[in-house]
Amino acid sequence: MTILIDRDQVISSPALVPAAGDLARDHGGAELTIGLINNMPDPALKATERQFMKLLQAAAGTRRIRFHCFSLPSVKRSSEARWHVESEYSELSELSRHRFDGLIVTGAEPAAPELDQEPYWRDLTELIDWAKVNTRSTIWSCLAAHAAVLHLDGIERRRLPAKCHGIFDCEAVTHDPLTRNAPAPLKVSHSRLNEIGESDLVRAGYQVLTRSKQAGVDVFVRQYASRFVFFQGHPEYDALSLQREYLRDIGRYLARDREAYPHLPVSYFDAATEERLARFEKQARHQRHPALTNELPALNLRADIAAGSAAAALFRNWLRYLAADAEASAAAR
The missing domain is CATH 3.40.50.880 (Class I glutamine amidotransferase (GATase) domain)
Structure with missing residues (x-):
């Protein structure tokens, strides 16, 4: 090309x-x-x-x-x-x-x-x-x-x-x-x-x-x-590249294709989104199933990135x- x-x-x-x-x-x-x-x-x-x-x-x-x-x-x-x-x-x-x-x-x-x-x-x-x-x-x-x-x-x-x-x-x-x-x-x-x-x-x-x-x-x-x-x-x-990678890794965790739950990207999501994602992580660790991706919260990036x-x-x-x-x-x- x-x-x-x-x-x-x-x-x-x-x-x-x-x-x-x-x-x-x-x-x-x-x-x-x-x-x-x-x-x-x-x-x-x-x-x-x-x-x-x-x-x-x-x-x-x-x-x-x-x-x-x-x-x-x-x-x-x-x-x-x-x-x-x-x-x-x-x-x-x-x-x-x-x-x-x-x-x-x-x-x-x-x-x-x-x-x-x-x-x-x-x-x-x-x-x-x-x-x-x-x-x-x-x-x-x-x-x-x-x-x-x-x-x-x-x-x-x-x-x-x-x-x-x-x-x-x-x-x-x-x-x-x-x-x-x-x-x-x-x-x-x-x-x-x-x-x-x-x-x-x-x-x-x-x-x-x-x-x-x-x-x-x-x-x-x-x-x-x-x-x-x-x-x-x-x-x-x-x-949105880091967001796509983070969501991909969550999907892999829920599908048991990876053992560790992914860490949040540094200095990327705003504070409210980080709080929502922390709550979702707790839920994912107790209800580890691919269908849980449908319950992911809305994501907002920091204004300064x-x-x-x-x-x-x-x-x-x-x-x-x-x-x-x-x-x-x-x-x-």
């Missing part, structure tokens, strides 16, 4: 970032080619496309972006999702036939105890090695970031005592073009069961750009021929980096 993204395009998604018209715009400039390797699980497949499209549109201003979608062929899919990928996405072999300015690689739902045992591991590591020398910069998101540092430097992630799930205030800890003019604090969605330790990253030569007191390392980078940017969080998540423009600011700076690098390369020829 190849889409030309421009500022007047309508992309339906309840984004956490402001509408494109609310952001400072870049004025013109060369068209950029961006690839999305979308490995998200089937229920989030199409939503992830829309979220990254909307985020890039908000960040690009008047700059045009040629947007290509791919997915690792070894990611297990339902027949419906496989049909969508086969009919709407480009084949992964097309990556080597075009010059991509930037690449965005998402994680996938874990299926094996260890990352290097995942069925898509070989495809993913080949992609990591290819991106090092064939893109100007590549973004690795959440599980993809964990997989990349494991392959590149043998850094293993650690299991958290509880899921890191919510919207966290992150602070810039290093001056870097990627965080220039970003809001303080940066409000970032995280949803993960594991983490990469900051000391391990620094010891291996990575530079940490942002961190949260609660969630730990947020954004970190490393320079190869391509600038690799790693997100432990999910900058693309729209306003939609104010965060962290993702748009970071991606706007990323696109500027890609454009500047492209112009420098052209001038050097």
